Amino acid sequence: MSEKPRVAVLSRAGMPDQIAHLDDRVDLAVCTEESLADELTRCDVLLLWDFFSRAVRPSWSDRATVRWIHVPAAGVDKMLFDELIDSDVVVTNARGTFDRPIAEYVLGLVLRHYKQFGLTQRLQETRDWRHREPRTIAGSTALVIGTGPIGRATAALLRAAGMRVTASGRTRREDPELGTVLATEELPEQIGDFDVIVLLAPLTDQTRGLMSADLLARMRRGSYLINVGRGELLDQDALEAMLRSGSGPLAGAALDAFDDEPLAPDSSLWTVPGLFVSPHMSGDDVGWRDRLAVQFIDNLDRWLAGEPLVNVVDKHLGYIPGAT
C-alpha cells in the first residue's frame, strides 16, 4: 500500500491537466459518478472537479475513508446532505474566486438593461434606427441579497459605478463595509424601495424560495431582478407568470442560474418577454479552471503540511460564516 495520501478527482472528462502534476506528492485517482462509491472508501481527499455533481450523497456509506472534500464552487448546496453534515469530513469551497467576475457580470446586466442594449440589438437585426432615451444608473438604488464575498464585491462595484446600494442578510446589523444590512424579514416592507434586486445568497433551507411571488409583487414599478445565485432562491414560475402577464411591477429580469441546469431546450423560460437567459457563466471568466486548481493545490499543501485548511464551510449553515 502506498504511503502517499490518496486524492480522488471526480471528473467526467478525465484527470484535469491542472491537477495531474500532483502525482509526485499524492496518489491521484480520477473517478466518475459510477465509481465514486468505491473511491469514497479508499481516498483521503475528494476534489469535486464536477462541482455541480449530486453523486456524493448516493455514493456515501459508513465505510467512507474520505476526510476532506473540496468543492471548487462558491455554493455547496448541491452536494451537502445530513450524513456528511454530521460527519467529521471537512468541506471547503472556492471562496473568492468568483467575486470579481460575478460583480462585473451583474454591473454589465444592470447597464444592459438601463441602456436597452437588448432592444438595440434586435432593432439592428431589422435595420431599424429608433432613438430612445436610456436611463442613468447614477443614483438608482440596488438591493444585493447576500452578504458573502460575492455580494460584497458586487455591492462595492455597483457603488463605484454610481448606484446607491443596500445589502440584506439573515439579520439586521451595521456592517463596516456594507452599512445597514436589512434582515430577510424586512424585505416585504423594504423591497419596493429598489430599482434593481440582485440575488446572491447561498442556497440554504432559510433562503430557498426567498424571492417569492409575494416579494416579486412588492417590487418597485419598473424595477429589474437579477439572479446570479441559485435558481431555487427564486420562485421561477411566479416570475415567469408575472412577466408573461405584463401586469407585475418588474420591467424585466436576468437569470444566470436555474432550478434545472442546463435549461432544457423546451423550457418555457427561453421565451419569456423581458427575460434575459444566460448559461450560468457569470463567475467563470477566462482562466477560472486554472485558478480553481491553484486554490485547491494551495489548500492541499496546507493539508499535507498538517496546517489548518482555509475556506472551510460551516456544513450546518451551508456556507462560510462571518464573511468580510
Add this chain to the structure above:
Amino acid sequence: MSEKPRVAVLSRAGMPDQIAHLDDRVDLAVCTEESLADELTRCDVLLLWDFFSRAVRPSWSDRATVRWIHVPAAGVDKMLFDELIDSDVVVTNARGTFDRPIAEYVLGLVLRHYKQFGLTQRLQETRDWRHREPRTIAGSTALVIGTGPIGRATAALLRAAGMRVTASGRTRREDPELGTVLATEELPEQIGDFDVIVLLAPLTDQTRGLMSADLLARMRRGSYLINVGRGELLDQDALEAMLRSGSGPLAGAALDAFDDEPLAPDSSLWTVPGLFVSPHMSGDDVGWRDRLAVQFIDNLDRWLAGEPLVNVVDKHLGYIPGAT
C-alpha cells in the same frame, strides 16, 4: 417694436414646452430651417433646439442680427462655418449634460463585449445553452481619445470599474486627473497597448479621420473599438472592411455615431460581423431635453442680466478649451 430681446428657437416640432414659459421675459419665436434665414436678421438669440441642423450656414447673411447661438449638444461641428467663426457671434454648447450618460454607456458597451451578452442573446433566441468563459475587465487597458468633460467622466468611470485607463489629446502632457496624456502623434506607436479604444474627441480639422485604417491595423489583437463621438472621427469603411475580412486585430466594435445619421436602412453597416450599431443615443438619458432647456435658460438669465455666458465655445478650436 418690442423692447424685449428676441429669442428664436429652431425646432421642426414647434415651440418646446420647456422653453415656452420664457415668453414673459423675451419675445419667443419658433422657426424652421426654411424660415431661419429671415429669423437670423431679426433675432438676438438663436437656440438651435434641432442641434444637428446644418441650416445656419446656408441661412447666414451679413444682415444677421443674432448675437448669441446656443447649441444644446456637446459637439458644434455640424453648425460651425467660416463667417460665423470670424463674426462676433457667441456660440455656447451643452457642456456637462452628457458626461455621465455617455460614461455609463461606454462602460455598458465594454461589459456587453467582455461578458458576451450579444452572443448570449442570440443563443437565447435559438434556445441554445452554451456555456462560455467571459473575460474580466479588471486590469484590462482602455485608451480614451478625447480629454474634454465627457472623456474625463468616461475615463473616471472605467477606472472606478477596475480598468487601467490612459487618455490621449492634442498634446502630450501630465494632467492632474488623467495622468499622462498621450499626444495624437504617439498613437501609431502606442495604440497596440490597449484592449479597448474609446473615441470621444470633438470633431475638428485635426481629429477628422483620426482613427484611420493605419491606426485600426495597429490595434491590439482581440481589442474593441467604441465610437460615441462623431462618425467622422473614424474611417468607417476601413473598419467595415477589417471586420468583414475577419483578418484584422479587432474582435469587434460598437458605433453610436455615424457619418450619416440616421443610418439608412440599406447601409451595409447594419450587418457587419461583430459590429454593434446603436442610434446615437448614448448621451440622451431620460429627461435630457429638460436638462438641456434648463441649461439654456440659466445662460439666458446671465445674458439678460448682462453677465458673462458660460460654456462659450472657442469657435476656432471647435470646442471649449482647457477642460476640467
